[in-house]
Amino acid sequence: MASEAMYDLNSLLSSEGRDFLIRNNGDQVKISSLSGKIVGLYFSAGWCPPCRFFTPKLLKTYKELASKNINDFEVVFISSDGDEYSFEAYFLRMPWLSIPFEDSETKQKLKSLFQLSGIPHLVVIDGNGKVSSDDGVGLVRDFGADAYPFTSDRKMQLLIQREEEARRNNQTIDSLLVSTSRTYVVSNDGNQIPISELEGKLIGLYFSKQGHEDCGNFTPKLIEAYNKLKKKEENFEIVFISLDEENEDLFKEAFKTMPWLALPFKDEKCQELKLYFEVTHIPALVIIGQDGKTSNPNAVELIKGRGIDAYPFTPKKLDVQVDDTPNARLESQSPKPHVYDL
Known part of the structure; x- marks a missing residue:
C-alpha cells in the first residue's frame, strides 16, 4: 500500500560528501537530475534467485518505456550484495543508476525506512516525492510497461481491464x-x-x-x-x-x-x-x-x-x-x- 509520506530524493539518496549516483561504467549522475521524475528504488542482490528472475522483467519494462519516449522514469539500485565484486557483476546488467556499493549507511537507512523484509523489492516514488506503490515488483511482474506510472489507480484500472478481458473470453x-x-x-x-x-x-x-x-x-x-x-x-x-x-x-x-x-x-x-x-x-x-x-x-x-x-x-x-x-x-x-x- 502506498504511503502518504513525502520524500526529498536528495535527502533520501545522498550522504555526507556524496550528491551523486553511479552508472555501471563509473559515470556519476547528480541526484538533483531526478527531480520531478518517477523513481523506482530497486532493492536486489545477485545472490538472490528471485532477484535474478525479476531483474530481466524490470529491464524489459525500463527499455520499453524508454522506447516510447517516456523519459520521466528512472530506477535506482540498492544492493544487498555481500562484496563489491558481486555488486559490480550484477550491476553490469543494469542500465539504470545505483547507490555506490561502499555507501552501506545510506543503503541500510533506506532498508529500514521502507521496512524491507525481503528482496526483490521495488518502491516507486512519484514526481512529487510520494510513494505511489510499494509493490512495484508485483506491478512490473504482472503488467510490465503497461503499469506505468505505477500507481494504485493504474493497478485498479489494469485489474478491471483484465477482468473484462477474461469476461469477454468466457462470453456465452x-x-x-x-x-x-x-x-x-x-x-x-x-x-x-x-x-x-x-x-x-x-x-x-x-x-x-x-x-x-x-x-x-x-x-x-x-x-x-x-x-x-x-x-x-x-x-x-x-x-x-x-x-x-x-x-x-x-x-x-x-x-x-x-x-x-x-x-x-x-x-x-x-x-x-x-x-x-x-x-x-x-x-x-x-x-x-x-x-x-x-x-x-x-x-x-x-x-x-x-x-x-x-x-x-x-x-x-x-x-x-x-x-x-x-x-x-x-x-x-x-x-x-x-x-x-x-
Whole structure:
C-alpha cells in the first residue's frame, strides 16, 4: 500500500560528501537530475534467485518505456550484495543508476525506512516525492510497461481491464442474457423462451428505441432481412434490447411489429449490455457467433447496404464483397453515413 509520506530524493539518496549516483561504467549522475521524475528504488542482490528472475522483467519494462519516449522514469539500485565484486557483476546488467556499493549507511537507512523484509523489492516514488506503490515488483511482474506510472489507480484500472478481458473470453449467450431472476427471453405474443434454446445460433442483439428516427427507418429493413433468413431456414435469431425506460406502452407498440424475441421491458440486462458493448449510437446490431463470442460489434451498415447478402454479418464478409464487386468498391468510397448519439 502506498504511503502518504513525502520524500526529498536528495535527502533520501545522498550522504555526507556524496550528491551523486553511479552508472555501471563509473559515470556519476547528480541526484538533483531526478527531480520531478518517477523513481523506482530497486532493492536486489545477485545472490538472490528471485532477484535474478525479476531483474530481466524490470529491464524489459525500463527499455520499453524508454522506447516510447517516456523519459520521466528512472530506477535506482540498492544492493544487498555481500562484496563489491558481486555488486559490480550484477550491476553490469543494469542500465539504470545505483547507490555506490561502499555507501552501506545510506543503503541500510533506506532498508529500514521502507521496512524491507525481503528482496526483490521495488518502491516507486512519484514526481512529487510520494510513494505511489510499494509493490512495484508485483506491478512490473504482472503488467510490465503497461503499469506505468505505477500507481494504485493504474493497478485498479489494469485489474478491471483484465477482468473484462477474461469476461469477454468466457462470453456465452447465457452470460450475456441470463439474469439472477430470469432465464428466458420473451416473444411478442407473451411467451417465455428459454435462453438455452438460443445456444448454437447466430444471434443479433438489436439495440433500439421507439420514437427514434433512425431506429424507425432501420427496423423495417431488419425485419425484411430477418424474414428472408427465416425463410431460408438459417440458424439465426434476434433479441430486441430496448433502451426505452420510460414508456412500456411504447415498448409494446414497437415490439408488436417485430417478429423476433426481446428482453423484458426495463430488464436490468438492457443497460448492462449497452455498457458492455459500448453502444453509443442507435440503432445498433451486435452479432454474437454460434460460439457465444462477439463476431461484429455493429452490423447495421452491413444490412443497410447488403441485406441478407451480408449474412452472417461479419466484417470479413464486408471486406470480401468490397473487394469482389465493382458496386461495392464505389460504395466503399462514398461518404460514411451520419451517426446519431443516444
